[in-house]
Amino acid sequence: xxxxxxxxxxxxxxxxxxxxxxxxxxxxxxxxxxxxxxxxxxxxxxxxxxxxxxxxxxxxxxxxxxxxxxxxxxxxxxxxxxxxxxxxxxxxxxxxxxxxxxxxxxxxxxxxxxxxxxxxxxxxxxxxxxxxxxxxxxxxxxxxxxxxxxxxxxxxxxxxxxxxxxxxxxxxxxxxxxxxxxxxxxxxxxxxxxxxxxxxxxxxxxxxxxxxxxxxxxxxxxxxxxxxxxxxxxxxxxxxxxxxxxxxxxxxxxxxxxxxxxxxxxxxxxxxxxxxxxxxxxxxxxxxxxxxxxxxxxxxxxxxxxxxxxxxxxxxxxxxxxxxxxxxxxxxxxxxxxxxxxxxxxxxxxxxxxxxxx
Amino acid sequence: xxxxxxxxxxxxxxxxxxxxxxxxxxxxxxxxxxxxxxxxxxxxxxxxxxxxxxxxxxxxxxxxxxxxxxxxxxxxxxxxxxxxxxxxxxxxxxxxxxxxxxxxxxxxxxxxxxxxxxxxxxxxxxxxxxxxxxxxxxxxxxxxxxxxxxxxxxxxxxxxxxxxxxxxxxxxxxxxxxxxxxxxxxxxxxxxxxxxxxxxxxxxxxxxxxxxxxxxxxxxxxxxxxxxxxxxxxxxxxxxxxxxxxxxxxxxxxxxxxxxxxxxxxxxxxxxxxxxxxxxxxxxxxxxxxxxxxxxxxxxxxxxxxxxxxxxxxxxxxxxxxxxxxxxxxxxxxxxxxxxxxxxxxxxxxxxxxxxxxxxxxxxxxxxxxxxxxxxxxxxxxxxxxxxxxxxxxxxxxxxxxxxxxxxxxxxxxxxxxxxxxxx
Numbered sequence: 001x002x003x004x005x006x007x008x009x010x011x012x013x014x015x016x017x018x019x020x021x022x023x024x025x026x027x028x029x030x031x032x033x034x035x036x037x038x039x040x041x042x043x044x045x046x047x048x049x050x051x052x053x054x055x056x057x058x059x060x061x062x063x064x065x066x067x068x069x070x071x072x073x074x075x076x077x078x079x080x081x082x083x084x085x086x087x088x089x090x091x092x093x094x095x096x097x098x099x100x101x102x103x104x105x106x107x108x109x110x111x112x113x114x115x116x117x118x119x120x121x122x123x124x125x126x127x128x129x130x131x132x133x134x135x136x137x138x139x140x141x142x143x144x145x146x147x148x149x150x151x152x153x154x155x156x157x158x159x160x161x162x163x164x165x166x167x168x169x170x171x172x173x174x175x176x177x178x179x180x181x182x183x184x185x186x187x188x189x190x191x192x193x194x195x196x197x198x199x200x201x202x203x204x205x206x207x208x209x210x211x212x213x214x215x216x217x218x219x220x221x222x223x224x225x226x227x228x229x230x231x232x233x234x235x236x237x238x239x240x241x242x243x244x245x246x247x248x249x250x251x252x253x254x255x256x257x258x259x260x261x262x263x264x265x266x267x268x269x270x271x272x273x274x275x276x277x278x279x280x281x282x283x284x285x286x287x288x289x290x291x292x293x294x295x296x297x298x299x300x301x302x303x304x305x306x307x308x309x310x311x312x313x314x315x316x317x318x319x320x321x322x323x324x325x326x327x328x329x330x331x332x333x334x335x336x337x338x339x340x341x342x343x344x345x346x347x348x349x350x351x352x353x354x355x356x357x358x
Numbered sequence: 359x360x361x362x363x364x365x366x367x368x369x370x371x372x373x374x375x376x377x378x379x380x381x382x383x384x385x386x387x388x389x390x391x392x393x394x395x396x397x398x399x400x401x402x403x404x405x406x407x408x409x410x411x412x413x414x415x416x417x418x419x420x421x422x423x424x425x426x427x428x429x430x431x432x433x434x435x436x437x438x439x440x441x442x443x444x445x446x447x448x449x450x451x452x453x454x455x456x457x458x459x460x461x462x463x464x465x466x467x468x469x470x471x472x473x474x475x476x477x478x479x480x481x482x483x484x485x486x487x488x489x490x491x492x493x494x495x496x497x498x499x500x501x502x503x504x505x506x507x508x509x510x511x512x513x514x515x516x517x518x519x520x521x522x523x524x525x526x527x528x529x530x531x532x533x534x535x536x537x538x539x540x541x542x543x544x545x546x547x548x549x550x551x552x553x554x555x556x557x558x559x560x561x562x563x564x565x566x567x568x569x570x571x572x573x574x575x576x577x578x579x580x581x582x583x584x585x586x587x588x589x590x591x592x593x594x595x596x597x598x599x600x601x602x603x604x605x606x607x608x609x610x611x612x613x614x615x616x617x618x619x620x621x622x623x624x625x626x627x628x629x630x631x632x633x634x635x636x637x638x639x640x641x642x643x644x645x646x647x648x649x650x651x652x653x654x655x656x657x658x659x660x661x662x663x664x665x666x667x668x669x670x671x672x673x674x675x676x677x678x679x680x681x682x683x684x685x686x687x688x689x690x691x692x693x694x695x696x697x698x699x700x701x702x703x704x705x706x707x708x709x710x711x712x713x714x715x716x717x718x719x720x721x722x723x724x725x726x727x728x729x730x731x732x733x734x735x736x737x738x739x740x741x742x743x744x745x746x747x748x749x750x751x752x753x754x755x756x757x758x759x760x761x762x763x764x765x766x767x768x769x770x771x772x773x774x775x776x777x778x779x780x781x782x
Contacts, residue, residue, distance in 0.1 A: 002716060004371050004374065004375055004720065005716055005719065005720045005723075007375075007378075008374060008375070008378045008720060008723050008724055009723065011378055011382065012378070012723055012727050012728065012731065015381075015382075015385070015731045015735070016727075016731060018735070019731055019734045019735050019738060022735070022738035022739075022741070022742075023734065023737075023738055023753075023757060025738075025741075026737075026738055026741040026747070026748075026753055027750060027753055027754070029741065029747045030741070030747040030748050030749065030750040030753050031750050032747070033746065033747035034747075034749065034750055116400065117400070117745075152401075153401075182545065182546045182547065183415060183545045183546070183548055184542060184545035184546045186415065187409055187410060187413045187415050187416065187545065188409050190409070190413055190415070191409065191412075222415055223415075225414060226413055226414050226415045228414070308474070308475070308476045309519075311474065312474060312475075315474075339474060339476065342472065342473075342474035343474040345472075345474075346471070346472070346473060346474045346490065349471060349492070350492075353492050
């Protein structure tokens with residue numbers, strides 16, 4: 001028993017030493033973090049205020065420098081908060097302040113850090129300022145090189161920096177990178193890619209859509225649909241008639257966003273005759289969005305004979321096509337087919353409720 | 359019956375050794391969990407909520423809820439679900455056999471009208487009617503006759519239109535952006551991830567019961583959540599919320615009577631395209647148990663978890679999920695049984711004069727000492743696992759609770775665990 005007691009004592013003693021050490025370290029870290037947070041809470045609102053005054057024209061960089069002291073990162077954090085909130089001359093003035101305060105140089109230095117968290121922060125900051133030409137000149141091709149970084153988050157942040165840099169030659173590379181990345185990364189690059197839609201539509205997008213790999217075509221289509229903006233892309237006919245229903249459905253979702261033409265309208269009407277629910281529903285939504293009165297008979301047919309999902313899509317589309325669509329809905333609301341009548345009545349009720357309450 | 363004179367010493371020495379080794383194993387699991395959490399934190403993006411909110415590429419989610427009455431608690435729960443931020447989401451509420459007054463209340467509260475949605479194919483409770491809200495909220499209400507929990511969830515899944523289903527516990531707290539955080543693993547690997555479990559320690563309660571639960575929560579988070587996720591054996595844990603692909607639920611023939619049973623069934627289905635079902639962990643407080651204010655509340659929380667475990671074991675057998683179920687049963691049933699038995703033997707030995715001071719010292723070290731150190735290690739490992747340091751006051755409170763936990767609560771909890779496993 002004494003031997004067991006010795007073993008247990010030794011084990012627990014070692015364990016207790018480790019726990020005590022960790023407790024000490026945790027407490028010290030927590031104390032430091034608490035002090036840091038308190039300091040941030042004190043200086044960050046003041047830095048924010050001074051930067052706002054700087055945007056308005058005040059020359060107060062010395063004051064900001066003095067306030068932040070050796071903690072340049074605090075200025076970087078406050079600057080990054082302005083992303084998406086300022087544009088044009090105000091943004092340029094902030095970027096100029098970022099150079100003068102040495103924040104951009106700090107970020108550039110951190111892009112070489114071994115810690116991916118530091119690199120992420122650095123590229124996130126650079127993505128905000130690279131729209132300003134002097135910042136772009138200063139940072140050179142750091143962001144471009146980081147598109148091959150081992151850390152996925154760094155690659156996404158670098159891709160944002162490249163897209164904000166207004167150098168169209170590099171956009172294609174980012175678009176290709178986005179296509180190869182997972183869905184989450186693609187979603188996170190959507191907004192920046194959207195802003196560069198016009199140069200992208202000149203080369204890389206038509207190539208991706210007309211390529212031989214259906215998976216790539218589908219990803220490219222999904223990206224374009226997610227942009228939700230008008231696109232100068234006319235050659236959609238082949239995709240609207242594609243044999244893969246997923247590609248066809250996405251092409252139908254894109255149809256209202258490209259210049260209208262008779263061929264597209266014919267393809268939408270053809271898709272409303274398609275038995276695949278995904279294709280039919282996408283066509284119904286496209287018809288409603290493009291206000292295609294010629295689609296009403298086919299939508300009414302879908303509401304009478306389609307599956308539950310098709311009936312709902314057809315009814316919702318008819319409600320968007322007044323006055324003839326609504327009149328068809330009113331007729332079908334008294335149909336003998338209970339499912340048809342219920343779907344029509346529900347769409348009508350929603351339309352009336354929407355009209356009443358805006 | 360003639361027992362050797364030192365029988366008590368022999369038994370108790372063996373038990374002490376077993377409990378010490380169990381403590382070492384517990385530390386190993388917590389440490390592994392800590393490493394997994396650090397890896398996950400490094401991999402996960404720091405932001406993207408707003409981007410996900412706007413993007414049409416994010417799949418729609420149907421949040422399922424079941425209510426038996428129209429009590430204020432039930433209505434507040436549904437309102438909390440409706441306030442979840444997400445681009446395309448709907449709430450599918452199942453009203454199980456509601457009384458006329460309850461029905462009226464729901465109708466008035468959400469201005470319900472008949473819906474054209476037709477029930478699907480999963481085996482569910484008999485559906486009386488389906489309604490939709492006329493308010494500018496996406497809400498579908500399915501009125502059913504009474505049935506089991508799985509039948510109610512299946513009725514909701516049948517009416518849902520989204521490819522992803524979400525389950526939140528009414529008794530849990532969840533922030534408004536919970537869905538936006540939970541959906542990320544499904545966007546990272548849409549084909550491979552069939553489900554996502556999300557949860558993490560919530561704010562520490564002010565009462566002693568709250569602090570004791572805080573320790574329990576950290577141990578669960580590091581061991582049962584992250585430790586199991588590191589070996590791809592994650593199953594729902596207390597306080598967690600669940601996202602699951604609707605097609606996977608259809609494939610296994612519908613929900614089972616509990617989130618744990620459902621995930622165990624999902625994991626047992628044949629792997630699609632050579633890939634086993636992956637259940638991803640979101641180790642953030644996207645959902646967490648409300649901190650208990652009294653010992654009675656704490657008892658209820660511990661027992662609820664134990665009931666779910668016992669139910670899963672009865673259904674799946676001890677072989678369910680390779681080593682995970684046996685490990686959980688060993689941890690939450692056998693060890694408490696052994697420890698409680700050892701206390702009784704120790705008392706008997708002390709009364710009959712067979713317990714030496716060394717034996718008592720050994721037992722105290724193996725039970726109270728190990729328990730205290732495991733809880734303290736869990737608190738320290740949580741600090742290692744997260745980038746942000748905790749509040750120093752909270753840290754001290756948790757360490758103090760870890761010491762006091764062994765002096766009474768640990769023994770009481772052992773009894774709760776044993777009773778919870780065998781009780782109804």
